[in-house]
Amino acid sequence: NDGLTATATVTVTVSEPEPEPQAPTAVASASPTSGVAPLAVAFDASGSSDPDGTILSFEWNFGDGSSGVGANPSHTYTTAGTYTATLTVVDDDGLTGTATVTITVSEPEPEPQAPTAVASASPTSGVAPLAVSFDGSGSSDPDGTIVSYEWDFGDGGSGVGAKPSHTYTTAGTYTATLTVTDNDGLTATSSVTVKVDPTPPQPQGDKVTIKITGAYTYSLTGNASSGDIKTVTDRLGVVSVKGTVKVGTATVTINLERLWLLPVYTGR
Known part of the structure; x- marks a missing residue:
């Protein structure tokens, strides 16, 4: 009330606000990414990172109903198909990041089949x-x-x-x-x-007896099991056989051809 004044000061310190936590970045790779079933695949998440902390866990869904954990798991695909494997990483702030990699599995080559020989x-x-x-x-x-x-x-x-x-x-x-x-x-x-x-032996003939008004008798020697008699030659001429005479006894018709030599006189 006397018109006098008094002052006092207080210091207020204002700091920058805490930054919002940042999510991690997931990086997934695989080797091989294609092949014949059963296909063993090695996965790799080691390229993943967190800008403001650390990654605490790596979780994998291999796309065929199977799952795995860790930065470098392996998995074998037993059935042909195209699969999407998904990596989920979780950092120390509880934030997550995901990445995928595609795996193509083809049918195995059939076992080669043997040929069939026909002779x-x-x-x-x-x-x-x-x-x-x-x-x-x-x-x-x-x-x-x-x-x-x-x-x-x-x-x-x-x-x-x-x-x-x-x-x-x-x-x-x-x-x-x-x-x-x-x-x-x-x-x-x-x-x-x-x-x-074996080659059958050639039939060997004995003497031929011919009677003009009688029968023709021809006998074979040796062990011939087969063979046909066609002609018989002796010093008097050629006997031709009409028909086929097998080894054994047969009745045939024959013709006797004789060559007669007549004397020729050449005088002066």
């Missing part, structure tokens, strides 16, 4: 020497091509190609084996049996 021959039996034509062209490969045909003729001889030929010179029963190889290196075999008979 045939013509003829499969006969008298030595027997020329035989072999055929492997009926062979096939379900998932590729046949690249070679190899033959073992069973008598020490061999050949190559789909249609070789071979001559058996000795009597016997032979198993000819075909081996085919396909473009995967797989093989198959097939065999065919060839029966070679």
Whole structure:
């Protein structure tokens, strides 16, 4: 009331406001990102960061119903398909960041299948020497091509190609084996049996007795099992047989041709 005044001061300090916490940045990578099932994939989140703190956890959803944790997990995809793997990182402020990586898994290659060998021959039996034509062209490969045909003729001889030929010179029963190889290196075999008979001995004739008004008798010596008699030659001429005479006894019609030499006089 006397008009006097008094003053006092107080200091107020105003500081900058606390910055808003910043979310982390997630970085996801994988190797490999494609391949054939089952595909083992290594994941990597080590490129993730937090600008104002630290990342506390790494959580993964691999996209096929499986999950994992950690900065460097691994996972195997067993079924073909395209999968999106998702990484979620959480920092010390409880904030999160996500990143994804795509994994493509294809069907596995089927196991290569062996070829099928088919061997045939013509003829499969006969008298030595027997020329035989072999055929492997009926062979096939379900998932590729046949690249070679190899033959073992069973008598020490061999050949190559789909249609070789071979001559058996000795009597016997032979198993000819075909081996085919396909473009995967797989093989198959097939065999065919060839029966070679011995060459029949030539029939040897005895003397021929001919009676003009009687019967014709011809006898064979030796062990001939087959053979036809066509003609008989002696010093008097040629006997031709009408019909076929097998080994044994038969009645046939014959014609006798004789060459007569007449004397020729050349005088002066």
